[in-house]
Amino acid sequence: MKCTDLLALLNDYVDGAIDPSLCAQFEAHMVGCNPCQVVIDNIRQTITLYQNGAVHELPLPFRQQLHAALREKWKTCHPCPSPAGDPRSSTG
C-alpha cells in the first residue's frame, strides 16, 4: 500500500468503516510511514476541533431580542390555562 492509496481510504479509516483486511494493510503502512501517521493524526484533530463547539458568542442585543421574542411567542402558545384564573398569576 502506498501513501496515495491511504488517502483514498482515509475517510473509511478515520470513520472506523474500513474493511478489516484493508485496515491491517493501512496500519502496517503507517508503522513504516511517519508522514502518513501524522496526517491521520492531524485529520482526527481537525474533526475534533470543529466538534468541540460553540465559538461564536451571541451579540448581546440579539440575545435580548431572541429571549423577548420567545416570551412573546410563549404567550400566544400558552393562553391562560384556567378560564377563571387571573392571567397574570403565573408571571414572575
Added chain:
Amino acid sequence: MTAPYPDHDLVCRAQAGDLDAFEALTTRHERSIYCLAQRILGNTHDAEDVTQTTFLNALEHLAGFRLESSFSTWIHRIATFAALKILRKRRGLETVSLEEATFSSEEAEALPLPEFIADWTQSPEELTARQETRQAIENALAELDEKHRLVFVLRDVEGFSVRETAETLGLTEANVKVRLLRARLQLRERLTRVFGDPQRALSRHHHHQPAAAPTAGASGA
C-alpha cells in the same frame, strides 16, 4: 462542564408550561445553534435569523417533541434545515437541490496530496480554549468552498450519516464521500500551516513505500 440539569428535565418542565425552563434550554443551546448557522451561512445577520427561527420553531412544536431523541439533536436539525433554506433562497433555487450537476468531474480529479505535514503544537482542547486560535479555526472553515464546507459541517460536525447528508444536500452518497475527503484534507492543510510545528515538519517525499515485509511484531493477525 456538567449542566445543572440534563435537558430531559428542562424539556419536561417546558412541556408542562414552564417558560423559565424553555429559556434555560435556549440559553444552554443558543451559542451552538448560532455557531452552526454562522458556519453554514457565513454572516451574522442570517445566523441571527436562523437562531431565532430555530427556537421559535422549537417552542411552537415543543408539545410534539418526543424525548426519545435529544433536544440538542432536534434543534440542530431544525437549524440546519433553516440555514439551508436561506442558502437556497439566496440562489433562487426554492425547489431544486443546492447542487448543479457538476460533480461528474469532481470524482475523477486527483486528490490534493498533503503538503505541509507536521504535528500540531497544541491539542484540540487547547486550541479551542483560546479566542485567537478559535478565530483561526473558524476562518479555515469559512475559506472552504461552500460545497465542501456544507458536507463537512453536516457530516463531521452535526453527525449526519453519509446518507442523510446526501439526502439533505441533494447529492449522491459517492459525492458526499469525495467532498468530505476533500474538505478534511483542505482543512488539515490550512490548520497545519497555522498550528503545525515547522521544526518538526515532515516531507512526504522523504520515504518510499515501506518494506513489504514488516519487522517482527508489526504483522497483524
